[in-house]
Amino acid sequence: MQIVVRDQTDLALLKEKAREVRRRILTMVHRANSGHVGGSLSSVEILVALYYRLMRHDPRRPAWPERDRFILSKGHCTPVIYAVLADCGYFPMSDLRTFRRPGSHLQGHPYAPKTPGIEVSTGTLGLGLSTAAGMALGAKLRKQSHRYYVLCGDGEIQEGQIWEAAMFANKYHLDNLIAFVDRNYLQTDGHSEEIMPLDPLLPKWEAFGWRTCEIDGHDFAEIIEAVETAKGAPGKPTLIVARTVKGKGVSFMENVVGWHGTPPTREEYERAMKELEE
Amino acid sequence: MNSTEFKQTRQGYVDALIELALVDPDVVVLDSDVAKATKTCDFEALFPDRFFNCGVQEQNMMCVAAGLALEGFIPFATTFGVFASCRAGDQVRNAIAYPKLNVKIGATHCGISTGGDGASHQANEDIAIMRSFPNMTVLVPGDYEESRLATKAAARFTGPVYLRFGRDKYPVVPEIHDGFAIGKAKLLHEGEDVTIVTTGIMASEGLKAAGILAERGYSARVLHMPTVKPIDTEALLAAARGTRGIVTAEEHSIIGGLGEAVAGFVAEQHPTMVRRVGVRDTFGESGQAQELLDRYGLRAANIVAEALSVLQEY
Numbered sequence: 032m033q034i035v036v037r038d039q040t041d042l043a044l045l046k047e048k049a050r051e052v053r054r055r056i057l058t059m060v061h062r063a064n065s066g067h068v069g070g071s072l073s074s075v076e077i078l079v080a081l082y083y084r085l086m087r088h089d090p091r092r093p094a095w096p097e098r099d100r101f102i103l104s105k106g107h108c109t110p111v112i113y114a115v116l117a118d119c120g121y122f123p124m125s126d127l128r129t130f131r132r133p134g135s136h137l138q139g140h141p142y143a144p145k146t147p148g149i150e151v152s153t154g155t156l157g158l159g160l161s162t163a164a165g166m167a168l169g170a171k172l173r174k175q176s177h178r179y180y181v182l183c184g185d186g187e188i189q190e191g192q193i194w195e196a197a198m199f200a201n202k203y204h205l206d207n208l209i210a211f212v213d214r215n216y217l218q219t220d221g222h223s224e225e226i227m228p229l230d231p232l233l234p235k236w237e238a239f240g241w242r243t244c245e246i247d248g249h250d251f252a253e254i255i256e257a258v259e260t261a262k263g264a265p266g267k268p269t270l271i272v273a274r275t276v277k278g279k280g281v282s283f284m285e286n287v288v289g290w291h292g293t294p295p296t297r298e299e300y301e302r303a304m305k306e307l308e309e
Numbered sequence: 310m311n312s313t314e315f316k317q318t319r320q321g322y323v324d325a326l327i328e329l330a331l332v333d334p335d336v337v338v339l340d341s342d343v344a345k346a347t348k349t350c351d352f353e354a355l356f357p358d359r360f361f362n363c364g365v366q367e368q369n370m371m372c373v374a375a376g377l378a379l380e381g382f383i384p385f386a387t388t389f390g391v392f393a394s395c396r397a398g399d400q401v402r403n404a405i406a407y408p409k410l411n412v413k414i415g416a417t418h419c420g421i422s423t424g425g426d427g428a429s430h431q432a433n434e435d436i437a438i439m440r441s442f443p444n445m446t447v448l449v450p451g452d453y454e455e456s457r458l459a460t461k462a463a464a465r466f467t468g469p470v471y472l473r474f475g476r477d478k479y480p481v482v483p484e485i486h487d488g489f490a491i492g493k494a495k496l497l498h499e500g501e502d503v504t505i506v507t508t509g510i511m512a513s514e515g516l517k518a519a520g521i522l523a524e525r526g527y528s529a530r531v532l533h534m535p536t537v538k539p540i541d542t543e544a545l546l547a548a549a550r551g552t553r554g555i556v557t558a559e560e561h562s563i564i565g566g567l568g569e570a571v572a573g574f575v576a577e578q579h580p581t582m583v584r585r586v587g588v589r590d591t592f593g594e595s596g597q598a599q600e601l602l603d604r605y606g607l608r609a610a611n612i613v614a615e616a617l618s619v620l621q622e623y
């Protein structure tokens with residue numbers, strides 16, 4: 032199931048995965064008539080690169096102790112992680128139809144006790160990076176070598192607790208912790224630099240003791256290179272600022288504030304699916 | 310009760326942590342820059358590699374503890390009660406209680422007897438907050454020894470536990486030292502007229518109150534409940550059936566604590582007059598622990614007064 036990238040054809044396979052995942056995100060949210068499309072679409076390439084290329088994991092053994100862990104700190108983006116986990120085989124693809132329905136294991140925000148492949152329960156923003164740091168500290172205490180990948184939203188890192196976690200990860204030299212910021216510049220109420228300015232991001236994280244880099248979050252080659260570099264950098268946690276487009280892949284959703292937590296109408300859904308045909 | 314020995318409940322917590330760490334390598338302790346006050350500094354001195362000072366970051370600490378629990382450790386996240394319940398309430402609710410992680414929260418400086426620091430530091434609402442979270446077990450031991458026993462029981466128990474301790478030295482109550490079991494009340498004194506239900510440091514006042522009532526010709530049952538959640542419904546039902554009314558006593562607000570837990574249960578199962586001794590919906594103030602307990606009505610005399618009013622109204 033891992034896709035080894037040696038040349039352009041392998042990159043094409045990842046791109047094809049990303050297209051399928053985008054279609055599933057839209058179908059899930061449309062069917063539930065509820066859910067977050069914009070931030071799910073902006074992080075598709077990051078999750079596809081992690082699950083199909085970069086992470087060591089085995090869908091048949093979700094509790095395998097040596098697996099790498101992914102923590103969706105921006106918990107509202109369940110559509111993207113559920114689409115990827117189902118495709119990997121953590122649970123049946125047909126479960127996606129139950130998203131946000133009573134009795135389903137696919138809650139609106141991640142709930143680890145119920146969903147195979149979900150590591151940490153999140154939903155209130157700003158918690159996941161701390162929990163991942165605690166896990167990464169635990170792995171260090173046990174002298175284990177797996178890694179922790181975290182995805183934060185850019186709006187999310189306005190939370191004070193994110194910066195508590197940043198200090199903590201620096202203090203305990205958590206080089207097994209690699210965090211992405213999905214830098215789509217949008218949050219619920221508008222543009223992040225108007226709501227609560229965050230730039231310049233890299234110097235902030237560097238000042239907190241992290242290794243940093245900035246990449247195009249829709250470019251597989253850049254994502255892969257950034258993570259491979261982070262893996263080889265001892266002593267410090269790594270923060271990857273992934274520049275992305277909220278709503279990526281659907282022309283009328285791209286960079287539009289309104290496509291945060293609103294489900295598409297039937298007509299919008301059909302138009303979007305058409306754009307995402309091969 | 311003639312006990313004159315006074316000891317800290319928080320010391321019971323830390324002494325138990327040290328005993329636990331000696332036999333269980335998974336026990337780790339976190340603090341948030343109050344280790345000298347919570348006494349976890351004693352643990353740090355012996356187990357520096359298993360102690361993590363998170364700095365003044367209660368919210369981060371609770372989630373770090375959740376992460377350690379996910380990796381199979383038994384973390385004891387330690388801070389003052391106000392910070393554990395209010396500052397980090399979201400983290401406790403969503404990162405610990407909801408996924409039912411095996412995190413133990415050690416909260417010290419709870420109740421009005423926190424004293425001189427005043428209202429900002431006197432957690433009078435923490436039981437109410439913690440009780441309301443599904444999956445959360447709430448333990449409120451009454452003296453040094455019971456604090457030790459409660460901490461050890463919490464470590465053996467799988468799931469989130471809130472452990473509540475004070476700052477002051479409190480009377481040693483030998484009557485509560487036997488057989489600590491989560492969810493079980495302790496019958497400290499038999500009686501048929503009225504039941505006094507205590508939690509935490511009010512055990513000693515409850516026993517005193519029973520003595521005073523006996524002098525007046527009333528027989529009071531004293532039930533001590535170091536577990537506020539899950540509440541011992543069997544013991545409460547027996548009290549509701551076997552006596553004419555119930556007086557609860559806690560060093561906490563009358564809103565949402567032991568009193569409401571008891572009243573809520575008996576109102577549904579066996580309607581019985583319940584009177585609550587506790588902090589009456591007000592913030593505290595600075596003062597010596599013992600004088601504040603007097604001033605806010607958390608004494609045997611207050612329990613007696615409520616018991617008499619129950620008996621007279623009956």
Ligand SMILES: Cc1ncc(C[n+]2csc(CCOP(=O)(O)OP(=O)(O)O)c2C)c(N)n1
Pocket residue numbers: 067069070071073105107154155156157183184185186187188213215217218219277291
């Ligand atoms: C603590 C907390 N406050 C508010 C919310 C409501 N909320 C959900 S998503 C969101 C905006 C997140 O923006 P961002 O992190 O940039 O996510 P993305 O753009 O990737 O969707 C907010 C405020 C929340 N879930 N948690």
Ligand SMILES: [Mg+2]
Pocket residue numbers: 070184185186213214215216217218
């Ligand atoms: Mg954003």
